[in-house]
Amino acid sequence: MHVQVDRLSVRYPRRERAAVDSVTFGLRTGDIGVLIGPSGCGKTTLLRAIAGLERASEGEIRISSQRVAGGGVHVPPERRRVGMVFQDYALFPHLDVARNVAFGIPGATRAQRDARVAEVLALVGLADTQGAMPHELSGGQQQRVALARALAPRPQLLLLDEPFSNLDVDLRERLAHEIRGILKAAGATALFVTHDQLEAFAIGDEIGVMHEGRLHQWDDAYTLYHRPATRFVADFIGHGVFARATLKQVGNQVVVHTALGPLADGAECPLPSAFAGGQCEVLLRADDIVHDDDAPVKAEILRKAFRGSEFLYTLRLATGEVVLAHVPSHHDHKVGEWIGIRAQVDHVVTFQREASPAAAPIASFPV
Structure with a gap:
């Protein structure tokens, strides 16, 4: 060195x-x-x-x-x-x-x-x-x-x-x-x-x-x-939320269940036994959330920030949890509208669950 x-x-x-x-x-x-x-x-x-x-x-x-x-x-x-x-x-x-x-x-x-x-x-x-x-x-x-x-x-x-x-x-x-x-x-x-x-x-x-x-x-x-190593790094870098999740062992795979449905298999996740009852939080970046009109999960637009080629939407699920999503700017929906969304997560990152009842947005980049 x-x-x-x-x-x-x-x-x-x-x-x-x-x-x-x-x-x-x-x-x-x-x-x-x-x-x-x-x-x-x-x-x-x-x-x-x-x-x-x-x-x-x-x-x-x-x-x-x-x-x-x-x-x-x-x-x-x-x-x-x-x-x-x-x-x-x-x-x-x-x-x-x-x-x-x-x-x-x-x-x-x-x-x-x-x-x-x-x-x-x-x-x-x-x-x-x-x-x-x-x-x-x-x-x-x-x-x-x-x-x-x-x-x-x-x-x-x-x-x-x-x-x-x-x-x-x-x-x-x-x-x-x-x-x-x-x-x-x-x-x-x-x-x-x-x-x-x-x-x-x-x-x-x-x-x-x-x-x-x-x-x-x-x-x-x-x-x-x-792949942030600590919760602080995950919070400080980029846009996203910590969303509640439950890890379950299904055969040789760990399945991550969230309010958005099951995520891609958690090959990089710890075993459910690493958390009490398998209860944890996962990091969901804004680019992990895809706008899909045909998706069964719907979310209400709370806020929108125009960023040229895309909007940054702040969305609330029916469960009360909040997520962020980058959406192409020609998908110009109004605040208060409900749109379909789905999770498309390539890297499942888990953290110990905190006491907060719902995910709170983390937004380190200027909006």
């Missing part, structure tokens, strides 16, 4: 809970990792600890097999060969683009600096802006200059702390794709902090979901969405 974090904790005096609590993960050379979670979950503190700006209370950090924190070792930030890109870009307003980028290349001749500046500005698509001042550039261009400056000294690890938070929403996802392409072209290993799931999915090879200082899951986006 290019970066290995083992049982890392960061504690502050007079704070009962650790800011980072026994976190372990690895990042391969050339991969882009993303840390995501709600405000105050510890993701920026973890990033700062890897940079050397925070001291580890427990555990260790290795970069390129070198221990930089832990076991009595604390390598200072300037000796870790780590580049950082911040929320506010931190460009020098009185220096043009070329001199901003050159500032990050110490100990080189003028010719070497000029060649490297031209190289990284071409990499980020700004080869013709060397003489421009930062205020003459758009927000997206300023962000790419900041990235060029961080890449210029060839760091062994690049850290990015919410680099798109000051940009328009429409620009963020596009720029995330662009930055991913730039980092891959540079062969850079990077760790990125964001609170935006679309950014995380657009840029990350591996994504870590944090909550209250703990890393709940470190996986690719597909696995986080379809």
